[in-house]
Amino acid sequence: MFAIIGILVLIAMVFGGFALTGGNLGPVMHALPHEMLIIGGAAIGSLIIGNSGKELKALGGGLTKVFKGPRFGKQDYLDCILLVGKLMKLLRSEGPVALEPHIENPKESALFAEYPKLLADQTLIHLICDTLRLVVVSSGTLDPHAVEEVMDNAIKNHHHHAIKPADGLQNLADALPALGIVAAVLGVVKTMGSIDKPPEILGGMIGSALVGTFLGVLLAYGLVGPFANRAKQVIEGDAAIYHTVKQIIIASLHGHPQPLVIEAARSGIEHSNQPSFAEVFDGMRAR
Numbered sequence: 001m002f003a004i005i006g007i008l009v010l011i012a013m014v015f016g017g018f019a020l021t022g023g024n025l026g027p028v029m030h031a032l033p034h035e036m037l038i039i040g041g042a043a044i045g046s047l048i049i050g051n052s053g054k055e056l057k058a059l060g061g062g063l064t065k066v067f068k069g070p071r072f073g074k075q076d077y078l079d080c081i082l083l084v085g086k087l088m089k090l091l092r093s094e095g096p097v098a099l100e101p102h103i104e105n106p107k108e109s110a111l112f113a114e115y116p117k118l119l120a121d122q123t124l125i126h127l128i129c130d131t132l133r134l135v136v137v138s139s140g141t142l143d144p145h146a147v148e149e150v151m152d153n154a155i156k157n158h159h160h161h162a163i164k165p166a167d168g169l170q171n172l173a174d175a176l177p178a179l180g181i182v183a184a185v186l187g188v189v190k191t192m193g194s195i196d197k198p199p200e201i202l203g204g205m206i207g208s209a210l211v212g213t214f215l216g217v218l219l220a221y222g223l224v225g226p227f228a229n230r231a232k233q234v235i236e237g238d239a240a241i242y243h244t245v246k247q248i249i250i251a252s253l254h255g256h257p258q259p260l261v262i263e264a265a266r267s268g269i270e271h272s273n274q275p276s277f278a279e280v281f282d283g284m285r286a287r
Contacts (some may be wrong), residue, residue, distance in 0.1 A: 003230065008048040011021035031187075031208035041228050043172060046179075050171075055164060056087050061210050061232040062165025071121075080244050081265045082283045084128060086111055088252040088261075090285075096136040101212045103129040103136065106235045107131040123158050126203045127151065127245055135253070144264040158242065162235050173220045180216015184209050243268045258284065 019025050047056065057256055090111075091099045099259060102109040106129055112119050135142060187209025191202060244265050251264035262280045269275075 001067075003227075007223070014218065014222070019069065027207050028211055029203055030210070031211040032087055033217070035180075035183050035187075035208075035212040038186065039176065039179045039212065039216055039219070039220065040178070042179045042182065045178060046175060047168070051168065055168065056163045059168045061171055063227065065164065065165075065234040066227050066230045067220055067251055068234075072238055072241050072273070074273045074275055076117060077241060077244060077273050078279055079271050080124070081248060081262070081275070083111065083115050083118060083281050084248040085252075085261070085265075085284050087132060088248065090176055091132070091135065092252075099132060100136050100283075103132045104223075112188075112259070121241075124245065125157075125239060127242055128156055128249075130154070131245075131249055143188050144250055147253060148250045151249070152257075155242045159235075159239055161240065163205075163232065165233035166228050166235055169231055173225035173228055176220035176224060177213075177216045180213045183212030183216065187212055213282065237270065240269055254262070 015025060015028075018028075047059070058132065087099060087102065090102070102111050106112040106119065106125050112125070131147060131154075134147060134150065182184070185203065191205040191209060193201065193206060197205075247264040247268060248261060251261040259277075259281075262277060262284070266274055266277065266280065
């Protein structure tokens with residue numbers, strides 16, 4: 001919603017301000033489709049050259065994140081804490097044998113079925129199940145610090161791939177001013193081929209050429225650059241839930257008391273999404 005509002009404000013302020021100061025929008029609107037064709041076409045071509053089909057699809061997903069925002073809210077973080085807390089409680093009270101069916105086939109697990117939104121996140125489920133599988137097969141002899149290192153590597157690897165759409169958008173933003181210059185140069189070449197025309201015609205042609213530079217800069221710093229920044233914010237915000245999983249598991253493996261486990265889980269969550277201590281404590285006690 002905010003992205004759409006921002007786009008409308010941007011367009012209104014730039015073009016409205018130009019018109020209010022006496023500028024003639026006619027030549028700009030006349031040149032805009034042609035310049036957009038050149039700059040937009042070049043931008044799309046460069047993206048195709050520099051990315052695989054998988055990365056292009058991810059780039060589209062990055063744009064979607066700009067408009068949809070973060071996937072996870074306060075309830076999801078609470079559910080995550082309760083889910084992992086319940087799994088760790090099962091491990092402590094009934095042992096690895098009781099836990100194993102849940103982590104080997106989470107889609108058939110009654111525990112995981114209580115949280116369908118979390119179950120749909122494959123990265124989250126793999127992080128939980130792969131880590132707890134290590135604990136199960138080791139019969140509780142693993143060093144918690146070693147488990148933490150494995151989880152850190154898994155989260156880091158996921159982030160490396162998840163952030164690529166934002167990086168791709170930023171690379172495109174960096175390239176757009178130069179592509180705008182390409183369009184402007186082509187306009188100047190066209191103008192030089194009509195050097196025998198009257199000054200008023202040449203002036204219009206030069207103005208049209210300059211629209212290319214204007215459009216490249218506007219798209220880079222007014223749209224695509226902010227899109228890249230917002231996509232990065234959303235991706236990094238969603239990654240916090242993986243750190244929440246790590247904190248619960250590691251704190252539990254260290255044998256910390258439940259209040260400390262709860263605080264370890266809550267500590268890395270942004271305040272707007274952070275469930276209260278009472279909500280978590282009551283949820284764990286109810287289970």
